[in-house]
Structures are given as C-alpha cells and as structure tokens.
Amino acid sequence: MVVNDGSTDGTAEIIRQYTENDPRFETVNLQKSVHQPGSKVVNAFRNGLKTQNIDEFDIICKFDADIILPGNYLETVESAFKNNPGYGLIGGLLYVEKDGGWVYEGNSNKHHVRGPMKAYRKESFLQIGGLRETLGWDNIDSILLENLGWKEIVLPELQVKLIKVKGADYTIRPADYYGRYFYFLGLNRFLAYIASSKEAAKSRSVSFFFKIIKAYEACKTAKLELKISKDEQKAINDKRWKMLKKKWLKI
Numbered sequence: 001m002v003v004n005d006g007s008t009d010g011t012a013e014i015i016r017q018y019t020e021n022d023p024r025f026e027t028v029n030l031q032k033s034v035h036q037p038g039s040k041v042v043n044a045f046r047n048g049l050k051t052q053n054i055d056e057f058d059i060i061c062k063f064d065a066d067i068i069l070p071g072n073y074l075e076t077v078e079s080a081f082k083n084n085p086g087y088g089l090i091g092g093l094l095y096v097e098k099d100g101g102w103v104y105e106g107n108s109n110k111h112h113v114r115g116p117m118k119a120y121r122k123e124s125f126l127q128i129g130g131l132r133e134t135l136g137w138d139n140i141d142s143i144l145l146e147n148l149g150w151k152e153i154v155l156p157e158l159q160v161k162l163i164k165v166k167g168a169d170y171t172i173r174p175a176d177y178y179g180r181y182f183y184f185l186g187l188n189r190f191l192a193y194i195a196s197s198k199e200a201a202k203s204r205s206v207s208f209f210f211k212i213i214k215a216y217e218a219c220k221t222a223k224l225e226l227k228i229s230k231d232e233q234k235a236i237n238d239k240r241w242k243m244l245k246k247k248w249l250k251i
Helices: 011-021 039-050 073-083 122-127 137-147 174-184 189-203 206-222 230-247
Strands: 002-004 027-029 059-063 087-098 101-104 117-121 151-162
Touching: 002 011, 002 039, 011 027, 059 073, 059 122, 073 087, 073 117, 073 151, 087 122, 087 137, 117 122, 117 137, 137 151, 137 230, 174 189, 174 206, 189 206, 189 230
Parallel strands: 002 027, 087 151
Antiparallel strands: 059 117, 087 101, 087 117
16 A cells, blocks of 8 residues: 655656556555654554554554665564564664764664654554654654553664655754654653753753744644643653653652
C-alpha cells in the first residue's frame, strides 16, 4: 500500500506504473497539507496502516525513506523481540556522512530510538494507542511505553545511515520549533521553561530563551489541541521531572 500524501513531484506517476502492472500494489491518495514536523509523516503512516489487518503482524515498523538499513537489520530486530518478551521498541543508531566517512549523529542519547527507524512489538504499539500526529511523537511513544512497563532498546551494532540532514526541509524557525515541541509534548510551564533554558544555554543566547517561551505561551493561549490524554500528559511530566532530578539535582 503506497500512501501519496499530496506529492507535487513525479511520485504519482511512479506509483501508477506499479499499480497498473502489479496487482500487489495499491495506493491511498491524501490531500496535500502544510508540512508540520512529525504530524505529516505520522498521518501518512497511520492512513497506510488502516488499510492492513494488524492481526497478521507481530512487529510494526516505521522507517523513513532517507535511511539505509544494514542488511541484517530486520533479522536482528525480529530475533531481539523473540528472545526478550519485555522489549516494546527496538532500533539502531543513526550515522551521518562526514568527511567521506560515516559518524554517529550524536543528536540524541544512545538509549533512545530515533524517529526514522522505529520497530514496535505489536502489543506495545496497540497499548500506547499507536503513533500520535503531533510534534514530539517520537518521544511521546518512548515515555508511554516505559510507563506501561515496556523497554526501549537501542542495538548499537545496527548502524543506520541517514542520508539528509535532520530538519533540512523544515520551514519553522528553531525557537518556534522548540516552543511548539515543548507544548505538544505536554510539558507544564515549569518544565517547559527549564527545557527552554537548556536549549538557550546550548546556543549561548538569552534572547533564544525568550523566543522559545513566546512560542510555547502562544500555543497555550491558543489552547491548541494535544494528542495525549490528561493521564498521559501527567506520565510525561513525571518522567521529565524524574530525569531532571536525576541529572541536575542528583536526587
């Protein structure tokens, strides 16, 4: 099932070549929407998944098109799930090209499965209600899985090559991105301000802090819809507070 989410290039023609000549291929055409980080790709994924009988699968994978998986990726993931019933989410590590070689991207900690290469045990995927069409979905899933007792596992031997630079096609400004991200993640004001100060410290810019806060507060004032429940929001804030105490307060 190929989901065409409003492509304006030659995608439609390429899909047609397959659907007309091979009965295995079908297509779902969606209306073109404004590119919002996270929401658009998840919307396409969810619409494709709706067409399938989920009972026929044990593992649900969400992969981006701009990655190169090692040849043993799926086999290794399947084996890890079979041998470890507590694993709910598995992935490798992202590598980017630099000076003619491939180096660890280093954009996140090595215990978090990044959005381009997620593999879920079906039971865990269903328990968290699938993926949310929102900015921050690939952190929301991790926290909800842990809250339900599932383990998120990164297999460092699985080196995944990322072709394009993360966020290269985003038109949203960095400060707006972080402000919206903290809001849609469900962070309360205190934790959002702490997170904003950390990002501002990285940039060594006080004004960056206030720009992030402005974007966050604008979302709160507009009461933009969250894709998480009150209980899930509490679980996310509890997790972030626990991480804050452990890392910064040494509690």
